Amino acid sequence: MSYSESVDVVVVGSGAAGAVAALRAADLGLSVVIVEKAPKFGGTSATSGGVMWIPNNQLTQNDDSREKTLTYIDSLLRGPVQRDRLEAFVDQGPEMARYLQTAGVPLMQAQWPDYFAAAPEARADRSVLCDTFDGRELGDNFVLMREQFNRFKPFGRYAMDIGQFFSISTRAPDWIKVFVKMVFTYWTDFSTRLIGKRDRRFPQGAALMGNIFKQVFDRGVEVRLDTALTDVIVEDGEVRGVNVSSFGRSYDIEAKHGVVLAAGGFEWNQELRDKYFPVPGLTRDSSTPQNVNRGEALLAATKIGADTENMDAGWWMPTMQWPMASAANFDETWQTAFDVGRPSSVCVNRNGDRFVDEACSYDEFGIAMIEDQKKTGANTPCWLVFDATFRKKWTVGGLMPSLIMPDWRVPKDCWDHYVFKADSIESLAYKIKVPVDKLKKTVANMNDYARTGEDPEFGRGSNPYDQMFGDPTVTPNPCLGPINKAPYYAVPIYLGDLGTKGGLKANAKAQVVDSTGQAIPGLYAAGNNSGSPFGNLYPGAGGTIGPAATFGFIAANDIAQRAKGSPVAEGSATADAAEADVSTEKTA
Known part of the structure; x- marks a missing residue:
């Protein structure tokens, strides 16, 4: 077959998985091109909090270990996972973090409690991030990296x-x-x-991706924007390249040693959501970049026989809609990850019943919404109910605190559509069509819990993760404040997400496998393009990006070793000493 051009490795997608794969492959002496269908690079990772969950990272001296990490994860798993793939993440995550530091990407620990603080061997030092990055260091590419959403600015x-x-x-x-x-x-x-x-200051996800792409560009890796994957090309049973399109022009790129699919999940594909999710939700409720992650790479790979896993699971995130200030007739999707658990508020389904510890992790909140919807049919959306005390101090998605956005500044067409207001709980219940007696009873219970500091229903505020997002001035429980100051408010909360947990089935070496479990030669997947190594579990802050970067790293190692004619030993993805020397030399 005749190709328009040829490189050693083609990486599809420019988020954390793709960027780390490209950087590592370049440092191992391979020529790389990144193709990105969007007009900006950085993927969903650039719009995120930029945290990576890397257990046993050893960025500071501590007593975390492989064994403690697996004890924590094993106590939480909800179903079968690929054990060797899970252990590959646990083993190679710290190697990936050390490599990034060596390559010039500064990492530091974040004191962020694991999401299941009561589980055995839970800790608060497994999440890592980058400090603020000066975006002008990217030169002309400063304006081309995907910008964070308004909710972060x-x-x-x-x-x-x-x-x-x-x-x-x-x-x-x-x-x-x-x-x-x-x-x-x-x-x-x-x-x-x-x-x-x-702003030239790139924090959070922009800091992570700015630091990584600074190194990617320094190594001469080309990032080709506005270039979408159309097909994966197979010759003699081996993936040898990709067909891409850009502004209507279609062409082939040979990948002499491997194709890494790192193009995100399928959360913006309503057909796939309807097919796989137990409660599909709407694409518009996703909090990832609009209409980007549509599963094209997933579909291209399944067309050549790739298997999938975990397709019924998402990285759930409660969201709300709010009119876009700068454009008529458009709404913005706002995350409400921490808003739903603030004191002086409660979340109820449409029957007026609580269904979750509102201050739990956002993924657990979404899972609870799904389970309640399956049980009662009265969730998705649910309602966040709060009083004037909450309204004065806290955000609710796009609704700023009344100190910044008093009620008179809220657009008139938002009332009773995006946000509801009443002088009493009874009147509010009538407005949002929730049983009056149920809502009054639920609010009365919450007021009792605020006085005692204990939530006997769901234990809200009883663990370090909950308390991290509470109000230390509220006692005896920072997550439980009375709901007793008029006026009262309610906003609908939707089943949003940060992407999909399911995707292409890949092995411990990040190789995509077929329905028989055999690796498809030359094809790799990482990030949300592949199934999560945790199954339907979100263990801690950065549980998406940590594995994404790790399996991008693993994929590049395996490709490089196969290119050198010395395949990796089974179960290992670590570069040999010679390759480490290459990496050190290139980053010196």
Whole structure:
């Protein structure tokens, strides 16, 4: 077959999985091209919190271990997983983190409790992230990296790192000083303001991807934007390349040693959601970049015989809709991950009943929505009910606290459509069509729990993860405040997501397998393009990006070793000493 061009490795997708695969492959001496169908690079990872869950990362000296990590995960698994693949993540995650540091990507631990703080061997040092990155270090590519959503930027303009987010969102004692400094830094950056509105400070997911892509570009890797995968090309039973299209032009690229599919999940494909999800939800409720992750790479691989796994699971995230301020007739999807668990509020289904510890992890919240919908048919959406105390202090998606957005500033067409308001719980129940007696009883119970500090129904506020997002000024339980100050409010909460947990079935070496479990030669998958090694489990902050980057790393190692004619020993994806020397030499 005649190809338009030829490289050693083609990487499809430019999120964390694809970027790490490309960086590692380049450092192992392979020529690489990244194809990205969007007009900007960075994928969903660039819009995220940028945290990677890497157990036993050893970025600081501690007593975490492989055994403790597996004890924690094993106590939580909800069904069968590929054991060798799970252990490959646990073993190779720390190797990947050390490699990134060697390659010039600075990582640091985040003190973020594992999502199941009561589980055996749970910890608060397994999540890692990058400090704020100066986007101008990307040169002309500064404007081409995918920007974070407005929900991460006050007034759609000012970039916030994790520390600033917590300070401002919880109204910490220094929050005004933090905000003023952020604004001052932005407006005194005169050279960047001449370029555009974007803040040169890249925090969170933008920090992670900015740091990685700085190294990717320094190695001469081409990132080809507006270039979508059409087909995976197979010759003599082996994947040898891809067919791509760009603005109507179709062409083939030979991949002499491997194709890595890292193009995200299928959450923006309604047909696939309807087919696989137990409660499909709508694509618009996803909190990932609009209409990007449609499963094209998944479909292209299954067309050549690839198997799939975990297709009924998503990385769930409660969301709400709010009108887009800058455009008529468009809504924005806002995450409500932490909003739903703040004190002086409660979440109920349409029967007026609670169904979850509202302060639990967002994925567990979504799973609870699904289970309640299957049981009662009265969820998705559910309702977040809160009072004036909550309204004054906390955000609810796009509804800013009344200190910033008093009720008179809320657009009139939002009332009784996006947000509901009444002078009493009874009147509010009538408005949102929830049984009055049920809602009154639920609110009365929550007020009792706020007084005692104990939630006998779901244990809200009884663990470190819940308390992390509570209000330390509220006692005796920072997650339980009374709902007793009029007016009262309610907003509908939808079953959103951060992507899909299911995708192509891949083995411990990140090789895509067919229905018999045999690897398809030359084809690899990482990130949400592949099934999660945890099955339907989200163990901690960064449980999406950590495995994504790790299996991108593993894929590049395996491709490089096969290209050198020395396949990896079964169950191992670690580069040999010679390859490590190559990496060190290239990054010196």
